[in-house]
Amino acid sequence: DSGVTQTPKHLITATGQRVTLRCSPRSGDLSVYWYQQSLDQGLQFLIQYYNGEERAKGNILERFSAQQFPDLHSELNLSSLELGDSALYFCASSGDRTYEQYFGPGTRLTVT
Amino acid sequence: GQQLNQSPQSMFIQEGEDVSMNCTSSSIFNTWLWYKQDPGEGPVLLIALYKAGELTSNGRLTAQFGITRKDSFLNISASIPSDVGIYFCAGPPHNNAGNMLTFGGGTRLMVKP
Numbered sequence: 770d771s772g773v774t775q776t777p778k779h780l781i782t783a784t785g786q787r788v789t790l791r792c793s794p795r796s797g798d799l800s801v802y803w804y805q806q807s808l809d810q811g812l813q814f815l816i817q818y819y820n821g822e823e824r825a826k827g828n829i830l831e832r833f834s835a836q837q838f839p840d841l842h843s844e845l846n847l848s849s850l851e852l853g854d855s856a857l858y859f860c861a862s863s864g865d866r867t868y869e870q871y872f873g874p875g876t877r878l879t880v881t
Numbered sequence: 882g883q884q885l886n887q888s889p890q891s892m893f894i895q896e897g898e899d900v901s902m903n904c905t906s907s908s909i910f911n912t913w914l915w916y917k918q919d920p921g922e923g924p925v926l927l928i929a930l931y932k933a934g935e936l937t938s939n940g941r942l943t944a945q946f947g948i949t950r951k952d953s954f955l956n957i958s959a960s961i962p963s964d965v966g967i968y969f970c971a972g973p974p975h976n977n978a979g980n981m982l983t984f985g986g987g988t989r990l991m992v993k994p
Contacts, residue, residue: 771923800980811969812924812984825979859923868912868973868980872923 772796773873775860781879787848790876794841794862800824801843802870803835806857818843850880885970885985893991900957902988904970913953914971914982915944924969928955960992 772795782788794801803815814827818837829835832850837843847854857877861870887904894900904913912931916924928939930946930953937944941958953970967989971982 771925773923802981811986812971814981814983817979817981819979825981827981857921861923863980868914868982869926869929870914870980870982871926872916874923875921877921 771871771873773860773862773871775858775873775876777876778874779877779879781881782850783881784850784852786850786880787846788850788878790845790847790858790860790878792843792845792860792862792873794843794860795871798862798864798871799841800863800865801837801841802861802863803829803843803845804859804861804872806859806875807853808856810856812859815845847878852880854878855880885972885983887968887970887985887988889988890986891989891991893993894960896960896962896992896994898960900960900964900990901954902956902968902990903952903954904985905952906972907951908975909950910953910972910974911950912972913944913946915942915953915955916969916971916984918967918969918987920966927968957990960990962992962994965990965992 774793799820804812815829817825857875861872863870915927918924928944935946943956945954967987970985
């Protein structure tokens, strides 16, 4: 158990809809990262938050947004969903001044 | 952006055999991380390397930070069925604004009992 929690575990929704994925980092970690993993693909970095502020942005679509709250949990919002958005979405967290990221169990999103 | 190339893409070995896989880049990395992902689960950090030439072990796993800083290697000795999974290398790309990681495409390991 990495200490990173994600909810929900599975999500099935229709095209055009909007969903919110939630992540709680390990106790004490200020950084939260979001990654997308499509079928048989590697992990694609989406966005990083550090103590409530956006720190780095990857190949995140404009339809996607994220935020980190004062209690350090983070949410990833996906809107106007398309079939191609079906993927595993992982959250990871890390402590200060380290690249060692610890991943949650992921949310499997299926868009039908 | 900077890419990490892993080889082999997949390997099917007999239980008890040793395994070697590698990760290469056209750019220098200052940190190398190795993760293992079981089906439907999140990646688990196995080993972190911070210095060129560094050799670090974690049980039957040994990873090395290449001297050129453009590659890293992971070896698994005496493989067992629970070693099955996808192994990813990762590192922070140059000019990294935060602490983001670039991941390789993974090496899928299958072990025959």
